[in-house]
Amino acid sequence: MSLTIDIAGLSPERIVFAPSPLAELSAALHALAEPAHHPGLHSWTTTTACALKPELADRLQEADFLWRTTRSDMLLPPNPGATLTEDLDRLDELPEEQFVMAALEISCSAQYGTARPNPLHDGAERERTRERAAARGPAQAAFVERILADPPAVRAWLRRLFEDCEQAFFGDTWQRVRFQLAADARHKAELLRHKGLAEALAAVSPALTLDTERQQIVVDKLVTGRTSATQPGDRHGITFVPTAFGWPHLLVLHAPGWKPVVHYPVNSPELPRPQALDIVQLRLEAVAHPVRMKLCRTLARGAHTTGELATAYDITAPEVSRHMAVLKKAGLLSTRRRGRYVLHHLDLTAMARLGTDFLESVLR
Known part of the structure; x- marks a missing residue:
């Protein structure tokens, strides 16, 4: 399984690396909502959550489906601003139908990436949306009803919520991380300019590769999908947005009608490379x-x-050899010769990482 982004004929100038305050805020809100996904941020999530005023914490819970299970497309700006205000101004310019569709993408649905009816105009889709929201609890069901009834009011409510987050905690957080994110974006842009897209993608994440034959970016994820970076108008191009809060997630906006966005965690020496x-x-x-x-x-x-091994478990030597071959092919075993004997060694580090590798794969 993989996600592909067509880039046939795309000029390097349309490949942009830039940090986004709104995307970083959404990553921070996700970490607050799902701290178990981000054990490395335990100190920040604990301190920030404890310092939140109850009124703000309650408002965040009302809308947390926008960033808890998956990240709403509206929170990954294809043309990032320098400040949260700029990002929110551009969010205000989003057409109402597109805003509603993005706001109601509340789960990691297999239908993501395919065109669907808009619940504002399609009664059957509206009822399906209500059913999905009801399954997630009365608070989300009530919020979905508000979106369906009055999208402009909800848009204004969300903007105030994000502005209050900036005042409460995100302003200081952004000042701390924005230089690191800007430096990472510049570094990736320099790699693109001087060494090409393949090198830049490898630096973004080992889960990203360039298929030069098909002229595609291939994203190694537990999803199957396809989008294009050569769409008409303002959807032409692709944006790579670094985040200090994102690991182990690698998010790709590939919904119909949207310019592709890749939200990637910045490299850090303490973070393992994804398998x-x-x-x-x-x-x-x-x-x-x-x-x-x-x-x-x-x-x-x-x-x-x-x-x-054959003697210890009362099985034949050829059978042991077959099992050893499977473990060796999986990279869990090595061998070395001692005289006429061949010794098998289990890679304990690789074995210890199995659970972490699996968790990173399903969260990527």
């Missing part, structure tokens, strides 16, 4: 077999030969 999805799947399948689980138990305690 490719096929490697994660291969490793999970390798350790899922009951015999290989037993062999791993022994190998975790030290290196052993094929003969030793």
Whole structure:
């Protein structure tokens, strides 16, 4: 599975790297709503949540489906401003129908990326939207009713909410991270200019690659979708937005009618590099077999030969060799020769990261 972004004929000038205050605020709000996704931000989320005034905390809960499960498209500006006010001004310019569709994208739906009726005008879609919201609780159901009844009022309410967040905590946070994000964006832009798109994508994330034959950017995610960076008008191009709050998420705005946006976590020495999805799947399948689980138990305690493992578990040497081949192909095993014996070593670091790699894959 992967997401592809067509870039055939796209000039480098239409590939933009720029931080966005609104996108960073949405990432910060997501971290507050789902602190378990971001253990590295525990100190910030705890301190900020404790300092929130109850009235502001209640208002954030009213609209948290815009950033909790998934990130509303409206929160990833394709043309970022220098300040939150600029980003919010551009959000105010969003056509009403597009605003409503973005506001009601409340789950990681398999239908994302496909054209759907607008609930403002389609009765059946409106009822489906209400059902999805009701399943998430009365607060979200009530908020959806407000959006459907009076989109301009909700838009104004959201703007006030974001402005109050800036005053309460995000203003100081943005001042702390904006220089790091701007420096990262400049670095990626320089890589694009001097070494090409493939190098720039590799620096953004190992989950991004360039398919030069098909002229596509390929995003290694547990979704299947496609969009284009060569759409007409102001949707032409692609924007890469760095975030200090995003890891392990790598978000891609690829809904119909929107300019593609990639919201990526900035590189940090303490953050592990994400594993490719096929490697994660291969490793999970390798350790899922009951015999290989037993062999791993022994190998975790030290290196052993094929003969030793066969004797320990009363199986044939060829059968052990077949299991060792599966573990080695998955990158969980190495071998070294000692005289006429071959010793098998379990990669304990790779084994220890299996759970983390899986979690990063489903959250990416």
